[in-house]
Amino acid sequence: EIVFAPMEESHNEPEVAVTKEEEEEVDDDVDDEPLEPQKKIDISSLNKKATNHVEDEEFTFHYYVFSLIFMLGFMVHSRRDGEMDLFVSGALILAYVALKQQVLESSYVFLAFLGYCLYSTIENSPYNANHHNMCGIVSVLLIPQQIRRCLHYSNRINSNNNSDSNIETAQPTGTAEALNSVRIAIIIMYFMAGFHKINTDFLNPEVSCAYDKIWKYFELVGYESDHDMDSLPWILKTLPHQVLFVEMVPPILLCFARFQRPSLFVLISLHTILLPFGFADFGTIAQSFLWLFVHPHAVKESGLPRHFFTDMALVFCFFEAASMLVWYQTEDMNDPPFASAEVTVVLMAFALMWASIFRTKNEPAQPVHLPKSKYGASVLLFFLWFSFNPYFGLRTVGCLTMFSNLTTEGPTSNHLLLGSNPLKIFDYQEDTVEMVEIDPRLPNREDGDVIPRVHFDLYLHRMKEEYGDKEMYLWIEYQNQTYESWDVFHDETFAQFWEPRPWWERKFMLFRTIKQHDGPQECTW
Structure with missing residues (x-):
């Protein structure tokens, strides 16, 4: 039996003849409405945005590490007051744990610290150490921009932009200007510490403060503190002049990018030498200051992740808190435990951090320029005036005159440049x-x-x-x-x-x- 399959219906429409006039009419309609050209993708603009994003991330990471070291340095300084040290170390432990768990934002933590640092500077005045006053100046310079960072982060979270991330977008413009002012303050700090030492007694080997702590090193090579100065090698006789050079020349060279790396080496070496003699607090704070002269890209190239620095800070805070608790339990307030171990920990932090920075190929280069902000310029002028207080007849302690042999009381001083006290306009030093x-x-x-x-x-x-x-x-x-x-x-x-x-x-x-x-x-x- 033969079965014939049904034929499929054709879906093709029959061809329709088009006249020449109709074809020309269609062509005219097409020409009347030309197609819009496609927008070209601006590759250079995208590359610029990507570059800015990378720079923002590097800047934020660099600023985050600075805030960690700065807070740690102040904690070590707080050891001078057991109760304050226990409070600061405990607060930082809670803050760092919250940071690791992404409960707190780093901008809020650092703002709270800057506020406390400024409060303690005012509250303890006039009995602050020189570096405590310096921390107060840095806090005054950074608090306004830190408030803006917190507001920026809060607005971004409220607008649900990138709300799944707890890492803030950096604001390099405002923060970079504030950090430039901080760098100038750091240069003033080092330079004025050396300037005060340009006096006859500091250059006198018999009484110079240059030998006050360094004799502990001399004893290792056979020279006792009562050794005849005339028989010392020339390199030891000229130690006061070497100190003047270290405290005045490298800080000035920090203004120039090509000289920043050797200048940092010299200043870091200075703090490393002084560290075992009870200057762990100033050394750690100074380390955070010098960190600001390292380029953010160099920090990124070091390969150390963010959590490495947070973990290091957290361990150090636990160590400090344990030290203070033992201190209270033993009631031996004159001999805090773990003091030598603390110096070792700070030295390890020095070695880990700076070795990673100087291994990088990029030279540390943070340009220094005159402050554009009137606020920053005003704070720097106040700091400069404060540093010159002894020559105005005002206070002689806490204004970077530490270990300087400087004396300005009376009609004359021992300073080689200001010996006649030409700037003295107050008589507080003589009203005794x-x-x-x-x-x-x-x-x-x-x-x-x-x-x-x-x-x-x-x-x-x-x-x-x-x-x-x-x-x-x-x-x-x-x-x-x-x-x-x-x-x-x-x-x-x-x-x-x-x-x-x-x-x-x-x-x-x-x-x-x-x-x-x-x-x-x-x-x-």
């Missing part, structure tokens, strides 16, 4: 009280000591708090007049000295022990 004879039960003072009038009332109030129920003898001379009493806490003879001076004087002024002889100025902190 001489303690001719003092009750032997009163501590911290001896017969013949001289106290600036600004702080004499504070000294009396402190003594009254401790010995107010006892009769104490005191004989002083002030402005060519003699004051003497067997009951200094209740005698009306001393009534004028009990009146407190203006708060701003007591909060700002601080003076080192005033020399009472015509010989050279001995080395003092």
Whole structure:
């Protein structure tokens, strides 16, 4: 049986003849509506955006590491006050754990730290160490831009842009300008520390502070601290001049990109040498400052990830907190435990970090220029004025005069460039009280000591708090007049000295022990 399959229907439409006139009409319609050309992709613009994104990431990473080291350095400095150190180390542990768990944003943590750093600088004034005052200056320079970073991050989260990431987008423009001002402040810090040492007594090997700590190294090669200076090798005799060179020349060279690498080497070597002698706090803080002269790209090339620095900081904080807890338990507040181990940890941090940076091919190069911000320029001018305080007749401690042998009291100073005190316009250094004879039960003072009038009332109030129920003898001379009493806490003879001076004087002024002889100025902190 033959079965025929049904034929499929043709879906092809029959051809229709088109006349020549209709074909020309169609062509005319096409010509009347030309096709829009496709937009060309701007490759250069995309490359620029990609480059900016990479630079932003590098900048953010660099800034993050700086904030970590800065906070660690301040924590080591806080060891001077056990309670403050325990608080700072505990707070940083919580902050770093929160950072690792992405509970907190690093911008908020660093802003809180800068606020606390500035608060502690003001609260503890005028008794801050030189590097504590420097931390306060850096905090003042960075707080405004750090607030903007936090607001920027908050706005980005609220707008749901990249909300799945807890790492902020860097703002190089505002932050870079603030960091430029910080770099200038760092250069001023080093240079002024050297400038104060241009005096006859620092250059005198018999009393120079240049030999104060370094003798511990000399003993390793057979030279004792009482060794005859004339028999020392020339390289040791010229140590004060070498210190002047290190503290004044490399900081200036930090302004120039091609000289930044050797300058960093010199300054890092200086802090490494001083580190074992109790300068772990200043060394760590200075390390964070010098980090700002390393280019962000060099940090990225080192290959060290973000969590490496966070873990290192976290371990160090646990170590410091444990040290403080043991310190409290043993109640030996004069000998904190793990001090030598702490120096070792800081040295390890130095080695790991700087070796990774100087292995990179890119030279550290962070350009330094005059500040564009009026705010930054104002803070830097204040810092420069503060550094010149001794020559104006104001405070002599805490303004980068540490271990300088500098003396500016009286009509002349021992400074080689400002020996006639041409800048002195205040008389606080000469307004003094001489303690001719003092009750032997009163501590911290001896017969013949001289106290600036600004702080004499504070000294009396402190003594009254401790010995107010006892009769104490005191004989002083002030402005060519003699004051003497067997009951200094209740005698009306001393009534004028009990009146407190203006708060701003007591909060700002601080003076080192005033020399009472015509010989050279001995080395003092």
